[in-house]
Amino acid sequence: MNSALQGRKKESWKIFDEIAGTYDLLNRILSCGIDVYWRRKLLKNLPQRNNLIALDLATGTGDVALVLAKSPKIEKITGLDLSRGMVELGKVKVKKAKKENKIALHIGDGCNIPAADSTVDVVTISFGIRNFPDPQKSLREIFRVLKPNGRVMIMEFGLPKNKIVHAVYMFYFRHLLPFVGNLLSKHRDAYTYLNETVEDFAYGDDFTAWMKEAGFNNARFEELTFGIANLYIGDKE
Numbered sequence: 323m324n325s326a327l328q329g330r331k332k333e334s335w336k337i338f339d340e341i342a343g344t345y346d347l348l349n350r351i352l353s354c355g356i357d358v359y360w361r362r363k364l365l366k367n368l369p370q371r372n373n374l375i376a377l378d379l380a381t382g383t384g385d386v387a388l389v390l391a392k393s394p395k396i397e398k399i400t401g402l403d404l405s406r407g408m409v410e411l412g413k414v415k416v417k418k419a420k421k422e423n424k425i426a427l428h429i430g431d432g433c434n435i436p437a438a439d440s441t442v443d444v445v446t447i448s449f450g451i452r453n454f455p456d457p458q459k460s461l462r463e464i465f466r467v468l469k470p471n472g473r474v475m476i477m478e479f480g481l482p483k484n485k486i487v488h489a490v491y492m493f494y495f496r497h498l499l500p501f502v503g504n505l506l507s508k509h510r511d512a513y514t515y516l517n518e519t520v521e522d523f524a525y526g527d528d529f530t531a532w533m534k535e536a537g538f539n540n541a542r543f544e545e546l547t548f549g550i551a552n553l554y555i556g557d558k559e
């Protein structure tokens with residue numbers, strides 16, 4: 323792993339504090355709206371039972387929590403993130419959606435989860451674990467807080483396998499996306515950090531190997547949009 327990037331990940335939440343105001347808009351623009359469809363995939367893969375207690379790590383501005391709140395299977399969602407700027411914006415969105423009875427957002431670390439053992443049915447992370455300083459510790463923590471029969475669902479960027487799609491995407495991802503992202507967010511390199519962290523991070527079978535090491539059974543993944551993102555699922559049995 324790139325050691326300069328590893329250093330930045332210890333305080334990556336500071337970058338998100340700085341770009342919180344433009345984060346949602348840039349997500350929609352830079353993904354052409356596909357991120358909305360990706361997040362909805364989480365609903366389809368919820369465990370088949372009711373009264374689920376959910377925990378969304380790196381919740382950011384709360385988009386995953388708001389999607390999960392649509393499911394009648396979910397009783398309560400706690401969202402945790404280290405960026406106060408992102409969490410405060412998320413709280414405004416939760417209030418506007420009138421979901422305060424179902425969603426609570428707090429400051430909290432995905433590598434040291436402030437929850438007791440075996441207390442959560444579903445843990446989600448979307449586009450967050452790549453930013454954690456110790457993703458493998460986070461996976462062990464998730465395993466710890468999940469109840470038996472609990473499920474983790476992690477959405478994270480990957481890189482397309484198809485050679486033509488890969489070539490086109492890499493041009494967009496290495497040049498166009500950082501240029502537009504840094505310009506509109508008025509941040510010197512937040513969107514350069516995005517493509518560097520993705521290219522430096524485990525994906526596909528390498529990531530499911532980490533999930534298995536953390537104790538998850540049946541760790542698997544589904545490629546989304548040519549593998550630009552992957553949805554990883556693992557169960558605690």
Ligand SMILES: C[S@@+](CC[C@H](N)C(=O)[O-])C[C@H]1O[C@@H](n2cnc3c(N)ncnc32)[C@H](O)[C@@H]1O
Binds near residue numbers: 384404405453455
């Ligand atoms: C790319 S955003 C994803 C936000 C949201 N899940 C989404 O899908 O839009 C990554 C988030 O990870 C958060 N983050 C970084 N390190 C963290 C950590 N150790 N614990 C919790 N959150 C962290 C950042 O503050 C940021 O809000």
